[in-house]
Amino acid sequence: MIEETAEKIRSMEIRGAGLIARAAASALKDFALNVEASGLEEFDRAMKQAAGVLLRTRPTAVSLANAVRMVIRHRAKDLDSARMEVIANAERFIERSLKAVERIGEIGSRRIREGDTILTHCNSTAALAVIERAFRDGKEIRVVATESRPRYQGHLTIKRLDEVGIPTELIVDSAVRSVIEDVDLVVVGADVITANGSLVNKIGTSQIALCAHEARKPFMVAAETYKFSPDTLMGELVEIEERGPEEVLENYREFKHLRVRNPAFDVTPHQYIDVICTEVGAIPPEMSYIIIKEWLGWEISDKEMQTSYFPEKL
Numbered sequence: 001m002i003e004e005t006a007e008k009i010r011s012m013e014i015r016g017a018g019l020i021a022r023a024a025a026s027a028l029k030d031f032a033l034n035v036e037a038s039g040l041e042e043f044d045r046a047m048k049q050a051a052g053v054l055l056r057t058r059p060t061a062v063s064l065a066n067a068v069r070m071v072i073r074h075r076a077k078d079l080d081s082a083r084m085e086v087i088a089n090a091e092r093f094i095e096r097s098l099k100a101v102e103r104i105g106e107i108g109s110r111r112i113r114e115g116d117t118i119l120t121h122c123n124s125t126a127a128l129a130v131i132e133r134a135f136r137d138g139k140e141i142r143v144v145a146t147e148s149r150p151r152y153q154g155h156l157t158i159k160r161l162d163e164v165g166i167p168t169e170l171i172v173d174s175a176v177r178s179v180i181e182d183v184d185l186v187v188v189g190a191d192v193i194t195a196n197g198s199l200v201n202k203i204g205t206s207q208i209a210l211c212a213h214e215a216r217k218p219f220m221v222a223a224e225t226y227k228f229s230p231d232t233l234m235g236e237l238v239e240i241e242e243r244g245p246e247e248v249l250e251n252y253r254e255f256k257h258l259r260v261r262n263p264a265f266d267v268t269p270h271q272y273i274d275v276i277c278t279e280v281g282a283i284p285p286e287m288s289y290i291i292i293k294e295w296l297g298w299e300i301s302d303k304e305m306q307t308s309y310f311p312e313k314l
């Protein structure tokens, strides 16, 4: 079950930062339910090993690390209570995560006005929640969606918007600057928000933010609190996942002097972000530390913080 879910996340059959986190929580729940262990120590060891397999699938998404950590942490003193606690943790995480997306839709949609044209990039459940909520509230809106090469997650976005009934234009990623004057605001999701409020999101996001900044168009990020990275408080840099060259150029092997690069994410500096809509409120990026401290429970001085939560240190 763990390996199966890990493979689906690796191959991006399961994708999107929130979905990955929920899938990991659900896999850990099943694992906790079924794993054979003679005692608490063996159970913890098995849980950590399973967590490591999931964590190694997609290195950038902090939602995965936050979910795994929230699920496997327990204070139980015996095997049965530990099992129950882990299962309850997983259920709580999944429920809260789904509620968070709904609440983000509610909060974020307040920034969308009647007649707005919204540009979005890639395929984000949280960003779509904002857009769909505005539409359901009766606002007449339009969307411009990018293709989001090389994996074309933009196609998932236009499919969803079409089902909902929102008029949408599809553009190639490089057309953003040409159309930005027709756009009223940008709404994107997040893979990671760092302690200083910068955004790590699908490759191309930072170019869009730059265009929006130049054109003085508001740039909104829709992100659950578990997309904020406690690790960055201790100066850790977010690892940017590099995916295979075949995603960009199928016949890349035919070239002798070519190296195809495929970074999956890029970093948008906090100066280009107007607001981050979370389930606990719409905050300026500079307030990210508060989210990490108050909502994720990490402090700069935290001892445990020094050890981070990557597999080998779990």
Ligand code: RI2
Pocket: 015, 016, 017, 018, 019, 121, 122, 123, 124, 125, 126, 127, 153, 188, 189, 190, 191, 201, 202, 203, 264
């Ligand atoms: P939600 C996606 O990553 C995109 O970068 C998207 O903006 C982000 O996850 C957030 O998605 P990928 O898995 O959690 O397609 O809002 O690489 O759905």
